[in-house]
Amino acid sequence: MKHANHHFTFATARALAAAALVATIALAPGPVLAAKASSEDRVEARIKDMHAKLKITPAQEGQWAKVGQTMRDNEKSMEPLMIARESNAKSMTAVDDLKSYGEITDAHADGIKKLTPVFETLYVSMSDKQKLEADAMFRHGDRKHAKHK
DSSP states (O other): OOOOHHHHHHHHHHHHHHHHHHHHHHTSOGGGGOTTSOHHHHHHHHHHHHHHHHTOOGGGHHHHHHHHHHHHHHHHHHHHHHHHHHHHTTTOOHHHHHHHHHHHHHHHHHHHHHHHHHHHHHHHHSOHHHHHHHHHHHHHHHHHHHHHO
C-alpha cells in the first residue's frame, strides 16, 4: 500500500523552510552569527563587513548609507516575527508553524524587493573590481567566497 502524498507535503514544506533559513544564515559572515548578539548588532556588523569587503569609496558613501538604512529597516520588520516564532516554537501547531514561517518569508521577500533598487543604484557606481566582489558575495555567500580567494 502506498503512502498518501499529504505526509510528503508537510515534510517538504519543513525541509524548504529549513533550507531557506540555512541559505539566509550562509550569507552572514561567521563572527556575525554569535548567538548572543542582538539582531541590531548582527545587522550593524553585516553592514560594516560588507562596506569593508566592497571597499566603498568616499564618493559612494551616500549611496551606501541608503543601503545600510534599508538593511536596518528590513531587520526591524523581521525581528518581531522571528521573536514571536521563537517564543511560540514549543506550542505552535504545524499550521501555526507554517503560517509563522510564511510571515517571515514574506517579510524577507519584501525586504529584498526594497533592498534591490537601492543596492542597484550603488552597484552601477562601482568599479569592475567592486562589482566582482559584490557578485561573488551575493552569488556564493561570504563563506564560499572566502574559500575561493
